[in-house]
Amino acid sequence: MEKLKGKDYFSFGIGNVASQLSWTMVSSYLTLFYTDVFGLQAGAVAILFLVARIWDGINDPMMGAIMEHTHTKYGRFRPYIAIGAPLLVVFTILTFTVPGFGSVGNLIYAYITYIGLGMVYTMTNVPYLALPAVMSNDPKEVNKLNTAQMMGMVIGMIALQLCTLPLVNYFEGIWPGRGYQITAGAYAIVALPLFWFCAKNCKERITVKKEEQTSTKESLKYVLKDRNAMSVIAYTTLNMIGMMGRIGCATYFYIYVVQNFALITVFMMMPMFVGAIVMPFGPKVIDKLGRKKTLYVALIFQTVGCLMMFFGPYTNIPYLLLAHVVYGIGYIGGACGSSMLVDVVTDIHDRTGARPDGILFSMNSLAGKIGQAIGSALGIAIIGWFGYVAGKDITNEVRNGIQIGVNLMPAIVYVLALIPVAMYKLED
Template sequence: MRLTTKEKVAYGLGAVGKDMVYMLSASYILYYYQDILNVSAIAMGIILMAARVFDAFNDPIMGIIVAKTRTRWGKFRPWLLIGTITNAVILYLMFAAPPALDGSGLVAYAAVTYVLWGVTYTMMDIPFWSMIPAFTEGGKEREGLSTLARSCAGVGSALITIITVKCVVLLGQGNERAGFKWFALIIAVLFVIFITITCMSIKEKSTVNVDSPSVGQMFKALLQNDQAMTVVITIVLINCSLYITSNLLIYFFKYDFGGDAWYNSYTLFNTFGGGIQIISMMIFFPLLRKFLSALKVFYVSFVMAIAGYGVLFILTLTNMSNLLLLFIPSFFIFTAFGMLTVLTTVFLANTVDYGELKNNRRDESVIFSMQTFVVKLASGVAALAASICLNLCHLSNDTAETATAAAASGSSLLGLRMTMAGIPIIGLLIAVLVFRKKFILTEEKVQEITEQIKGKENYR
C-alpha cells in the first residue's frame, strides 16, 4: 500500500520541527555561551566534543533499545514522542541559563544540559529516520520520502538560520540573553506540536520479526555492513565541513563586517543561503535526477561544494567587504549541501537492505543511530575547531573594546576567514575519495538486492 498524502505531509512536518531544534543547538550554542555568557571558547569546545564522544556509546545503545521495543503503537512512535518532549524541555533549559550562575557553575550547567540534550535528541532522532525503511517499499517510494523528509528538514534548518538572530534581537529588545531564552521556548513548543502530528499520522506498514540482538551482535552487524560505514564516514566529513563554516559565520559578520546592524547582513546572507538550500532539495535535485543517476548527482554536488569553497577561499585572501560577492560561492555551497543531505539519507536507507541480505538481519534502528551519532559528532568536531579558531584569533564579546580590537587585527580576521573556507575544502576532498573507493550500491545493485530479499521471503 502506497504512502498517503497525509502521511507524507505529517512526516515532513516532523522533519521541519526536528531540524529546527537541531540547527538552533548546532549553530548557536557556542555563540550563546561563549559570546553572550563569556564562557571560555576552549571550555565550550571541549564540552561539545566530549558530549559527542559520550554519544559514540549512547547512540548505538539507543538503537538497540528501539529495535527491542514492542508496543501496540509500534517500536518507533513511543520513543519518538518521549524523546521529543524531553528534548524540548532540555532545549529551553539550555538557552535559559540562570543569571546567578557564573564561572565554573556556568560551565557545569552548560555541560550537563548539553549532554542531556544530546541523549534526548538521540531518543527522538533514531526512531524518526529508522521509520523510513519500515513503512516504505524501497526503490522510488523510499527515495521520494527521503527526499521529501530531507527537504522539509532543510526548511527547518534554513528557517532557524534565517530568523534566529533577528528574532533574538526583537524578543530580547536588545538583550541577547533574554532573546535566546524566549526564542528557544517558542521553537520547543513548535517541535512538540509537529512531532505529535507525525506520531498520530504515521504507522509502521512492515516489520521484520527477528530476535532482539545483544550489544555485541549489534556492533558486529555494524562493522560487517561496510556500505553503512562508508556512508557514515562520508556524512561526518560533509557535515564537519558545513558546520565549521556555520559556527564561525556569525562571528564573521559580527566582527569582520561589523557595524551596529551587523545582524541585518547576517540575516540577509542566511536568507539567501537557506533559500538556495531549500530550492536545491525541492527543485534542483528532482530535476537532475531526471537526467542523472543518484551517484552522478552526488559527485556533481561534491564538485559544486568544493568549487564554492575554492571561490570563498580566494575571497578570504582579499579585503572583501561586499556582501553580494559572498552570494557567488554561497550559491554553489548551499546548492551542493542541500542535495548531499538528501542523497546521504537515501544511501544510508539502502544500506539497511544490503545489511539484511549480507547479515540476515534488518537493523534499521542501529544503522540510523549511526547517522544520529555522526551528525552530532560532526557538530562537536566543528565546534571544537571553531572554538580553537576563536581562541587563537581572540574573538569574543567579553569586553566593550573587543570588536574594535578585532577589526584592527588583520591577522585575526584572516585566520577567521581562512578557517571558514580552507578546512572545509580538505574535509570534502577526503569525503569524496573515501566514498568513491568504497561505495558499491548503485541503483542496479539496490534493485538486485531488493529482488533477492523478496525471493528469500517468498521462499520462506
Template structure:
C-alpha cells in the same frame, strides 16, 4: 538508543512509539532549559548541567527513531528520496521560521523581562514541536518489518561495523558535516573581517538557508534523472571546486560572495537527502548480507559520527583562530590571521568535499542498479552467498 529501538516490539512498530512518548518530556525539558530557578550560582550551574544532560538525552530518544523512520516507511528507493527531500525542505523552512519568530515572541510574551520572554517563546515552540511529532506518529506507518532480534547487543554492534557500506556512509557523514560545520563556524568571522560588512551577516546566512531550501527540493527530480550515487559524488566534486574558487575572490567582494554562498547552500543541501537515503540503503544491504535488519543501530551509529564531526569541526575553528593569533578586540587583523579566517571558509570545506567525492565514487557500491538487485533478492527471501559482509561489488 538505536539498540533499544531495534528491540522494541509494539503494535505501533519499533520507532513510532519513541517519537510519540518522547515528545512531551522533550518539550517540558526544553522549557526548563530556558528557565532560571532562584538558586545560588553553584545551584544554577548544577541545575544547568542536569537539565542540559536531560535535554540531549531526550533529544536522542526522539531524534534517532525519527530519523530511522525514513528507512521503514517504505523500501522503495525512489520514495525514500522523495521522503527525505520533503523532510529537509520543511526542516529548513521550520528552522528559518522559528529563527524569524523567536524575538517577536520574546518581546510579545516578556516585554522588558527577557528571561520570561525566552521561556515563553520556547514554550510556544515546544508545543508546536509536540504537535508536529504527534502528527508524525499518527500519520505514518512502519511498512518494512524486520525479523525478530535474537542476538546480543554486542553482536549487533559487531555486525554493523562489519557492514562496509555503512562504514563508508559514516565516513562520508563526517566529511560532509565537517565541511558545513567549519564553514558555518567561520562565516561570521569571514563576513566581518574579509567582506568587512558585519551588518549583512543575517542576510548572508539567510541567502545560504534559501539555497538549502531549493537544494532539498531539487534532490528528487535530479535523482529521477540520474543515479543518486553519481549525483552525490559529482555534486561534492563541484562543491570542492567552488569552495576553492572562493579563496581567490577579492576581499570585500560582497555581491560575488552572496552568489557563491547561495550556490553552495543549494549544492550542499542537494546531497543531504541523498546521504540519508544512502544510510537506509546500507540497512537493506546489511539484511541482504546476514539476514539482520539493524535500522535503529545503523542510524544511531551514523548520528554518533555526525556528532563527532560537529564536535571536531567546532574545535577546529577555535584551534585555527588561536594558531593565527586572532584577537577580537583588535580593529584590524594581521595578514596571518586573515589567511587563517579564509582557510576554514574555503580550503578546509574544499578538502572535505573532495574526499567525499572520491570515497563515494570509489567505494560506495549501492548504485541504483546494484540496490535493485539487493531489493529483488530480499523480496525473494534470498541472501548473499556465505552471509558475510565484503567490500566486493554487488553481483546479479
C-alpha cells in the same frame, strides 16, 4: 505493500521542520551564546562539545539497541518520537539559560544541560531518521521520503534564520539577558505538536517479529563489518564537519569579517533558500545520475562555494551572494546519504536475514554529532588560536583565523568526503 501517499511524505517532512527548530538553533547560535552571553571562553566551549560527543559514543548506539528491541502496536520507532519531543522542549530552554551560579557552577551547568539536550535529541531524532527504512521497501519512495525530510530541514532552517536574531534582539529589549532563552523556548514549544503530528501519521509498514530480532552484539557486528555501512557513516561524519562546522561559526564571519550585521540573516538563509529550490529536483537527478554521482556533484559545488568566500572579495556583497548560491546548489545531494543507509539495511537483510536498522541509524546519528562537534570545535578553536576574545578588538590576524575556520576548513573537509563516497559499492 500499499503505495505511500502525499500525506505520508508531508508528515515525514514536518518532522525535520520540528528537529531544526531545536537543533539548528543549537548548531547556529549556541557557540555565540556560550562565548558572548553565557561567558565561556572559546577553548572551554570546544572542550565541552568534544566531551559531549564522547558520551554520545555510548548513548547513541544504546538508543539504537533499545529501538531494535522495542515492539509495540505503534511500532518500534514512533513511540520514542512522541515521548522524546516534550523532553526536548525542556532541555532546549535549559541549555539557553544563564543560571548565575558563578564561573565554575555555570560551566558544570552547561555540561549537564548540553549533554542532556544531546541525549533527548538522540531519543527523538534517531527514530525519526530511521522511519523511511520501515515505511517503504520501494527505493524511489525512500528517495522521496528523504527528499521530504531534507526539504523539511531547509524550511525549518530558513524560518529559524529569518526570525532568530530579530526575535533575540526584541526579547533582549524587554528582558535583558534572556533573548536567546525565550527565542529557543518559543521554537521548542512550536516544534512539539509538529513532532507529534509526524509520529501519528508516519506508519511503520515493515515490521520485525520479536522472536526474529537479532541481538545487539550481532547487529553491531553486521554494521561494523559492512564496507558500505562504514562508508556512509564516514561520509556523514565528514559532511557534518564541513556543513555544521561552518554554520556554527558563520556568524563570526559575517559580523567581524564582512562587517555587515544587517545582512547576516540574508547570508545565513541564502544557501538554504537555494536548497529549497533545487531539492525537489533531487529524486529525478538521483534517478538519472545515481546516488554516488549526485553526491560528487553536490560536494564539488559546496567546495567551490567555500573557496569563493575564502579567496574572493568578502566585502563585495553581490559576489558573496553568488558564492552562497553556488554553495546552496550542493543541497541537491541531501537525500542521498539517508537513502544509502536504507539500501544498506536492505542489503544486510537480504544476505543475512538480520535487520540492524536501529543500530545503523544510531551510529550514523552519532557520526553526524561527532562531525558537528569536531567542526564546531575546530572552527572555534582556530578562531581562538588566532586571538579572538569576546569584547576585544578584531585584528587582521583574527579575521584571517575566522576566514580559515569558517570557509577554508569546510572546503578541505568536503574534498575529503569524496573518498568514502567512492568506496560505497551498492548499485543504485
